[in-house]
Amino acid sequence: MDRLHTPALVRGMTQPRTRRDAFRLAGLSAAGLALAACGVQGQKAAPPKPDAVKDFWAKQKKNGKVVFANWPEYMPEDHGPLKKFQQETGISYEYKEDINENAEFFGKADPVLRAGQSLGYDIVVMTNGIQLQHMIELGYAVALDQSRMPNFQANAGAKYKERSYDPGNVYTMPYASGVTGIAYNTKYVKDELTSIEALFDAKYEGRVGMMADAQEIGNFGMIALGVDPEKSTEDDWKRAGEKLKAQREAGIVRKYYDQNYIDAVSRGDVWLTMAWSGDVFQRQLAGEPVKFYVPEEGGTIWTDNMLIPKNAANPVDAMTLMDYFYKPEIAAELDEFIQFVTPVPAVQDLLRKKAETASGEDKQALLDMADSPLMFPTEADYAKLRNYTKLTTAQEQVFNPIFQSITQA
């Protein structure tokens, strides 16, 4: 215990360094500088040539294991679909809930992949957006083997085979889609809310949650102004920024949330908040007084996509698992739990069929799911939903500061 005594520390910190010490430190620093002076290399990758992709896959073989990194609450707790996968294919799995935010995940993955190392995951899930775009542009996503996705080809919905951010399904396969809308706590909000204006209503001063993500909050600012985010201009971003700034300065916003908005609204810290559809349904099932709606002015739809990161150890096994999720019965089991929009339309009928054999509450829950426009949107529903703004790197450097100066003031 006595050696913990502090004068030595204090003395060391306050005594002047001798010149010799300074020179030694300078020498070491110079070595460090020499290492660092070359800068951080850019790695913009050209689209892969078909031959190269074929060669790559010809060299790979099944290793009998796969590591899957996903978002929290995105897989039944008993790992049902994964266990079946293991039984049927003999490939053992490791499932990790390691992804909480696209930006944060990319920020952590970038230096690792840049250095040519492996993340230790064979599949990761990322939302369509800036970071997924970066992954593809930087060559961090392995071009998929188009011959190893029979279930996807047979069962995926047309919308999920033609996605503007990954034409031809070269790098990604959708895991689930969801809607960003508004959730409110019915214990505190007695009215039936329908409009996006509720988020800007002075009546809820200090009781409104907004998302911290620049794209999410920016989209809602634009939708409130009647602008379609996908077609927005720099001027629209600035106007949306003004509106959101006024909302903050009026004291309406309590906090800018990440994933933890859902706890805040279910325990009543905020009464209404921007929210992701599936999160709210899961809480409803758990009996919490939360309700979700898509504002009549519009909400946004996004898709979480599976991809194989560069240098993954088990790409063949990863392909097998990704395609396995497109078996209708597996997709149904998964969607019954996560309650987002599944890329496999056949799930709706499977849920109805299951409802016939079920009874009581279970039956009702299954029917509700099958009829939910938020799990199986019709064309009319899709028309109300907007896509994310597509940004170039240069635009991103304008877009992000506009909204971050509000969320991180």
Next chain:
Amino acid sequence: MRRLTPYLLALPGWMWLAIFLVVPLAAMASVSLQTGNVIDGFVMTFSVSNYGDAIGGYSTQLVRSLVYGACATVAMLVIGYPVAYWIAFKGGSRKSVYLFLLLLPFFVSFVLRTISWGFLLADDGVLLGTLKSWGLLPAGFHVLATAFAVVAGLTYNWLPFMILPIYVALERVDPRVVEAAQDLYATRGAAFRKVVLPLSLPGVFAGVLMTFVPATADPVNAQVLGGTGNTMIGNIIQTEYLVNNDYPTASALSFTLMAVLLVGIFAYARVLGTENVLEAAAR
């Protein structure tokens, strides 16, 4: 050979410092002067303006962090000193039990503990909800999403690092010295002021150092417990690095924070008079 031995023995320590401190710092210094973006890469342009932009853009958060860090440090001192004093002088044979109890919560992850505070202090949670139902607090009262919550979180999270150094300093105070003071007609207050307090100052000094620096730089408490106007500089650095992938700005901000803290610490050492502190400890 014998003359070289101490240096050889010190070699692992030097290597450790070089690899894990000097090289990363140098790399960061280099990155802080580069320009570019994450797709095309960053090149060295010696653009000192990165610093101006970073400081100009985020001076609010920088100043706020220093204020929060200082408030939390003062709060820790006010809470921690009596605790350390009590354990050192009144703890008797159970001193180590008390110290263990003090450290026990810290076997749980820092982030988890902070999130748990979120549950404890929820508007209608265990604590506030109960007080509200007894009519002791107005219905709209809340602690979360305020500057108070952030400072309280910081205080809680680093309290042991304040208590332990003070305890170590107080534990070394010979009780006979205090008795001698009282024999010479010092009141209990005077004995504390003139004998115990000066002897414990090195502990206070170390405690302040060990808590002020991490509390000022911390991003977690502001993110979990804060509201709209409580962003600290650590949050900004995190966003610049992880979200915007603007490595130069993140590095420039880190260096600025480091410089500000170092200047603050040296000024503090001067004011408190390290020399006197050390002499008091050596006697």
